[in-house]
Amino acid sequence: MSRPVFIRTGAASIAAALLLAGCVSPVAGPSGQYATPIGNAPVTANPTPYSTALYCLADYARRYNLPSPRMAVGRISDYTGTVSSDGGRQITGGASLMANSALAKAGARIVERYDTSVSELELRYANNKLIGDATPEAQGPEDTQYRRILAGQVPGSDFYIVGGITEVNYNIRSGGFDAAVGEVDSDRPGSGIATHRTYVMNIAMDLRLVQTTTLEVVDVVSYQKQ
Structure with missing residues (x-):
């Protein structure tokens, strides 16, 4: 590769890197986003x-x-x-x-009966007294009451x-x-x-x-x- 071609290739690579750096940043901007969203279509009902x-x-x-x-x-x-x-x-x-x-x-x-994985997991945790429900007046973990399982609580x-x-x-x-x-x-148009x-x-x-x-x-x- 000749020197002028090498210089042009290097300059193009640097320009592309600078262009990408302008699109994304490791620090979020004032809107809380790292990059500008593509397009402006809003979320709509279906x-x-x-x-x-x-x-x-x-x-x-x-x-x-x-x-x-x-x-x-x-x-x-x-x-x-x-x-x-x-x-x-x-x-x-x-x-x-x-x-x-x-x-x-x-x-x-x-x-819900289609996906009960979260409920079944929390029920198992609550049965082992691993899940706590803090009361409004709770000041720390020692004031947190474990979740109780009541008969008939699931309709x-x-x-x-x-x-x-x-x-x-x-x-x-x-x-x-x-x-x-x-x-x-093929030299004549019209096809x-x-x-x-x-x-x-x-x-x-x-x-x-x-x-x-x-x-x-x-x-x-x-x-x-x-």
Whole structure:
């Protein structure tokens, strides 16, 4: 490598380092951030086309003082077995979280059964008197009372929802339009292509509503969405 090229390469490296140094700092600025966020898009709510109906159901229950049973959500898994081209799952694994959000919008009383790992760990710690709940007048660790486990302190569920995503069809109907124009001589412009295709796919879900105390399946739904 000649000396002028080496100098230009070194100067470019130094400029890039200075540019990066201007974007990030080891010391947080007045806003408490180390770097300026990319873009200015705010965090927004994520309503669905069904949100209005769910809120209406909650308003109806409140208006007529209709109590809600305690609801729980189990695992709503992907049973289609489909895998995308990059190796990941083709269908979402968050259906249980969506069901919890839908119940909350409908005003249902929800008890957690999907992920109880933290509660089970703290219950085990409390059983060994390792968790303390400080009282307002506590002055130090010696004034902290260990958490007591009371019989019946965890409310049970009346019903729970389980099921899964059972079907995915990538193309139940399709249509297309292709057009191509080209020249043999590559030096002459004018080559072009126009393509329009429409695909319709559908996903199906089967859910069960189970009574917790008797394990009786009180309702079953099977829906598909195009």
